[in-house]
Amino acid sequence: MTIEALCLRLPRRTRASPSQSDPLRKWGYARIVIPVCDRYPMIATTATAPSISLAAAAGGGNLLFRQLFDAATGTFTYLLADVPSRQGVLIDPVFEQHSRDLSLIHELGIELVASIDTHAHADHVTGSWLMQEATGCAIGLAAVARAEKVTLPLHHGDRVSFGQRYLEVRSTPGHTDGCISFVLDDHAMAFTGDALLVRGCGRCDFQQGNAHTLWASITEQIFSLPDSCLLYPGHDYTGRTVSSVVEEKAFNARLGGAATERDFVGHMENMKLPHPHKIAEALPGNMRSGKPREAQARPAWAPVQRSYAGLPELAPAWVSAHQQELTILDVRGPEELEGPDGRISGSLNIPLPELDQRHQEIPTGKPVVVVCHSGSRSALATQQLLKAGLSQVANLRGGLSRWNAEGYPLTGATAL
Numbered sequence: 544m545t546i547e548a549l550c551l552r553l554p555r556r557t558r559a560s561p562s563q564s565d566p567l568r569k570w571g572y573a574r575i576v577i578p579v580c581d582r583y584p585m586i587a588t589t590a591t592a593p594s595i596s597l598a599a600a601a602g603g604g605n606l607l608f609r610q611l612f613d614a615a616t617g618t619f620t621y622l623l624a625d626v627p628s629r630q631g632v633l634i635d636p637v638f639e640q641h642s643r644d645l646s647l648i649h650e651l652g653i654e655l656v657a658s659i660d661t662h663a664h665a666d667h668v669t670g671s672w673l674m675q676e677a678t679g680c681a682i683g684l685a686a687v688a689r690a691e692k693v694t695l696p697l698h699h700g701d702r703v704s705f706g707q708r709y710l711e712v713r714s715t716p717g718h719t720d721g722c723i724s725f726v727l728d729d730h731a732m733a734f735t736g737d738a739l740l741v742r743g744c745g746r747c748d749f750q751q752g753n754a755h756t757l758w759a760s761i762t763e764q765i766f767s768l769p770d771s772c773l774l775y776p777g778h779d780y781t782g783r784t785v786s787s788v789v790e791e792k793a794f795n796a797r798l799g800g801a802a803t804e805r806d807f808v809g810h811m812e813n814m815k816l817p818h819p820h821k822i823a824e825a826l827p828g829n830m831r832s833g834k835p836r837e838a839q840a841r842p843a844w845a846p847v848q849r850s851y852a853g854l855p856e857l858a859p860a861w862v863s864a865h866q867q868e869l870t871i872l873d874v875r876g877p878e879e880l881e882g883p884d885g886r887i888s889g890s891l892n893i894p895l896p897e898l899d900q901r902h903q904e905i906p907t908g909k910p911v912v913v914v915c916h917s918g919s920r921s922a923l924a925t926q927q928l929l930k931a932g933l934s935q936v937a938n939l940r941g942g943l944s945r946w947n948a949e950g951y952p953l954t955g956a957t958a959l
């Protein structure tokens with residue numbers, strides 16, 4: 544098949560080239576899917592300029608890997624990035640954890656090329672649409688799911704590329720008919736969604752689930768991987784985070800050891816599980832790739848970004864441009880305000896040790912931006928004000944030190 548013919552089969556926002564090695568040729572051909580982000584600027588890499596070594600953050604290797612967890616739904620989200628190019632992909636993001644995931648991507652300076660889901664989840668809403676809005680990344684999901692907003696409709700044998708690395712797409716239906724697993728190019732890791740869990744597997748009693756199909760998916764597509772391949776599931780509810788092919792072949796409670804397809808199907812068809820309580824909300828949301836209904840969309844009071852430490856922060860540029868609409872609260876000691884570091888003109892001073900008793904002095908009706916020398920004491924002050932009931936409050940990212948470094952004025956500054 545020619546490059547042109549392949550391109551014709553791909554959506555507008557992707558480019559393709561023929562596969563160089565094709566271990567999955569029995570299904571036709573392996574497309575290399577390279578997400579192209581042409582609609583939004585890459586704010587993920589500009590909001591916080593890369594200032595740390597991604598190689599060091601990756602532990603010295605050329606692949607960064609992070610496993611994230613949503614405790615409310617027991618869902619794992621995975622971030623993978625190619626160190627030399629800083630390009631990354633996010634697997635199975637959770638809507639409610641969007642700001643956490645985005646802040647990690649910002650802080651590591653990763654250029655997110657795609658947010659990809661293993662299936663249309665029934666227990667939580669994906670964060671993929673939010674991530675596309677924030678970074679311009681592509682949204683990937685199995686094409687058979689036919690969800691809206693998907694820009695990378697994925698098929699068995701596709702490859703999702705990020706820098707020099709890629710994930711193979713393997714079709715693993717049975718939990719749903721659109722389940723896919725992502726296998727790292729060197730077969731060292733696989734992300735199995737709900738097809739295979741640690742010592743278990745996804746249920747097969749709704750969303751076109753089928754136990755016979757799931758048996759075939761796991762035994763042919765996952766257990767065919769090397770025994771040493773690490774398996775990262777979509778969920779766990781008891782603190783287990785990773786498994787391996789060799790372990791699951793031996794010990795999986797439903798299909799490991801000597802279990803046959805008949806044993807497995809007999810187990811799955813008699814589980815009598817309760818209906819998932821969030822399915823009525825989650826499935827329609829996931830069929831929009833996590834885009835909220837218009838009525839739910841509320842403009843934020845400011846482009847607040849939550850740091851990976853969990854703190855709402857604003858960039859100096861935005862604070863400077865909106866200074867007249869804000870209360871700038873400086874929580875340094877009075878001697879610092881009169882010292883060589885200077886102060887932001889018009890700021891209100893309540894030293895951090897006095898904030899608990901004096902926060903009623905902060906004028907109401909205006910959002911509050913908290914500042915100190917480096918952003919450390921103001922971080923604590925921001926948390927105190929949030930606890931005290933203020934809703935529109937954020938920390939100045941990097942404090943007055945960064946404010947000054949970016950060229951914004953300080954009254955009386957001689958030292959910063």
Ligand SMILES: [Fe+2]
Pocket residue numbers: 662663664665666718737745
């Ligand atoms: Fe699921």
